[in-house]
Amino acid sequence: MAIAVFHVDGEFYAIDDTCTHQDASLSDGWLEGCTVECPLHAACFDLRTGRPSGPPARKPVRTHEVVLVDGQVYVHETTEAEVGTLAKEVA
Template identity: 50%
Template structure:
């Protein structure tokens, strides 16, 4: 697990971009108060997902509106049809840690 930032750096309902050992991660504070990490690139349009909107447990791509489930990486709305990698997240003493081994088996 690699320390990314403090929980205070990611307000509820927002996403930030983080470079983790050369991998771009969208770190999301979901509306369910959990933290999620997904690969920061839409599988449809190759743009940053961290610039999109958080809605419940989904992250919407700002360009064409593809939505991805933050828990599974699966697209829940077109035009995307391929999932994005999801990375395990741990919160310890107010800090957020991410593993670069995808929990959903999807590689980039």
């Protein structure tokens, strides 16, 4: 699955690139602060949590850990198993 990386105010954020509503690419969307707006139906996702702010998207996108080492950006892809663990921790 494609991952989109965003650079906001000196911080890097990585999320799944595919919107959870349909198949739009969030990297084609619009960035405002830590929120990206889907280019197809305007659902907005928080880059820090992956959560949508409201319809039409209802499910969050996965977020991924970003690490900077010697000026290189590395992304640790969050697995589906890790997503399940995190969801239980939040509930």
